[in-house]
Amino acid sequence: MRALATWSGAIAGLLLILVGGLIQAAAPIPTASGGWNLTTLPITLQVPALLLTALVCGPRSGMLAAVAYLSLGLFQLPVFQGGGGAAYLLDPGFGYLAGFIPAAWLTGKLVRQQGMDDLLGLFGAAVVGLGVLQVCGIANLLLGALAGRWGPNLGILLFSYSLAPLIPQLLLCCAVALMALLLRRLLLVES
Structure with a gap:
């Protein structure tokens, strides 16, 4: 039964x-007139979807989903932002994609081991997962810079791949934690 739940x-x-x-993230921002504007964020809902999977379904399901996603993209299906294929291994953003696997595993493991079934604990696990993604992505960028792949563009790449999306992703970790809490209670998920 557990294997069926994992798969x-x-x-x-x-x-x-x-x-x-495929979905551009957006956030409601209050206006001066007392209303709300929906403002698009410079990220998609891909990372929050990964974190939500790990928080609700656990480390195995999250990791399997990440491996399947990377496999689809590397085998020529255009699921990555710029398409797909093995050439993506040399893309500056591939480290962040490769970070999906350890991020999903660690996020799910934290929830299961620590028995986190409160909003703050789920938020913390999501932030740790986001941190793992950042570390993997930055490590890939630094290794590529040492190999001379990016030329003088390392600073621009670090900003566009790590710093620019970081605040919106942290904001979405709040939403992911809330959704995970509701789904865990609805589905009667045990910690």
């Missing part, structure tokens, strides 16, 4: 990640 969570997670990669 069904992984398939649901893969679908969430695929759809999340």
Whole structure:
């Protein structure tokens, strides 16, 4: 029964990640007139979908969903932002994609081991997962710079891949934690 739950969570997670990669994130911002404007953020809902999968379905399902997503993209299906294929291994952003696997595993493991079933604990686990993504991506950029791949563009790449999306991703970690809490209670997920 547990294997069925793992695989069904992984398939649901893969679908969430695929759809999340197609949707531009947005946040409601209050206006001076007392209303609200929906402002687009410079990220998609792909990372929040990954974190939500790990928080709700656990480390195995999250990791399997991440492996399936990377496999689809590397085998020529255009699921990555710029398409797909093995050439993506040399893309500056590939380190962040490769970070999906350890981020999903660690996020899910934290929730399971620590018994986090409160909003703050789920938020903390999501932030740790986001941190893992950042570390993997930055490590890839630094290794590429040492190999001379990016030329003088390392600063620009670090800003566009790490710093610019960081605040919106942290904001979405709040939403992911809230959604995870509601889904965990609705689905009667045990910590």
